[in-house]
Amino acid sequence: MAKIYSTKPFLLLLYGYPGAGKTYFARQFCENVHAAHLQSDRIRSELFTKALFDKQENAIVNQLMNYMSEEFLSAGLSVVYDVNAARSGQRRVLADMAARCHAQTLVVWFQMDPDTAFDRSIGRDRRRSDDKYAAEWDRTTYETLTERMQNPTRNENYVVVSGKHLFPTQQSAVLSKLRSLGIVSTDDSSSRVVKPGMVNLIPNNAGRVNLSRRNIFIR
Numbered sequence: 001m002a003k004i005y006s007t008k009p010f011l012l013l014l015y016g017y018p019g020a021g022k023t024y025f026a027r028q029f030c031e032n033v034h035a036a037h038l039q040s041d042r043i044r045s046e047l048f049t050k051a052l053f054d055k056q057e058n059a060i061v062n063q064l065m066n067y068m069s070e071e072f073l074s075a076g077l078s079v080v081y082d083v084n085a086a087r088s089g090q091r092r093v094l095a096d097m098a099a100r101c102h103a104q105t106l107v108v109w110f111q112m113d114p115d116t117a118f119d120r121s122i123g124r125d126r127r128r129s130d131d132k133y134a135a136e137w138d139r140t141t142y143e144t145l146t147e148r149m150q151n152p153t154r155n156e157n158y159v160v161v162s163g164k165h166l167f168p169t170q171q172s173a174v175l176s177k178l179r180s181l182g183i184v185s186t187d188d189s190s191s192r193v194v195k196p197g198m199v200n201l202i203p204n205n206a207g208r209v210n211l212s213r214r215n216i217f218i219r
Contacts, residue, residue, distance in 0.1 A: 016110030
């Protein structure tokens with residue numbers, strides 16, 4: 001099957017409850033589409049021996065995610081930004097960054113009832129690659145997060161998928177939207193596509209970062 005590549009770079013943002021299947025989708029999507037999968041939970045795990053999810057740690061992870069996204073988009077490579085883009089201001093900043101790189105932004109909205117998503121989030125199997133780096137939730141923290149989420153609006157490019165649907169159905173909906181925007185097609189040649197490799201991006205003021213874990217491979 002021919003790989004799918006973009007006629008121009010795009011930034012795919014993921015929106016939905018924890019447990020709705022965002023990372024599962026992102027990993028499989030990047031196996032079929034030439035794009036960098038930037039997974040915040042994995043980056044956090046690579047940088048910190050024990051994640052605290054505090055303000056300083058979050059700032060470092062966000063800085064790396066944004067920096068790598070801009071570098072890849074500037075090089076003409078699409079990015080799947082695998083973190084819950086829960087706030088409209090956050091999505092606006094990322095869309096502005098993509099625009100500076102002449103890239104198109106699309107939000108994928110994973111819809112699922114919160115109870116099912118929560119049950120999934122607490123029932124993760126850490127032996128699975130998609131669950132290995134995910135945060136652990138309790139009901140109070142989970143509800144606090146979901147109450148602060150801001151749904152995409154008609155001023156944003158977004159596509160809705162069901163978190164309960166199988167991946168092929170989800171991918172079909174996303175690709176249909178990307179094609180309608182005129183930014184992806186299929187071809188059996190990938191020679192023109194920039195491919196990511198080893199990234200070494202730890203800032204000098206990285207705080208608690210374990211520098212022995214500074215090489216992050218983004219596929």
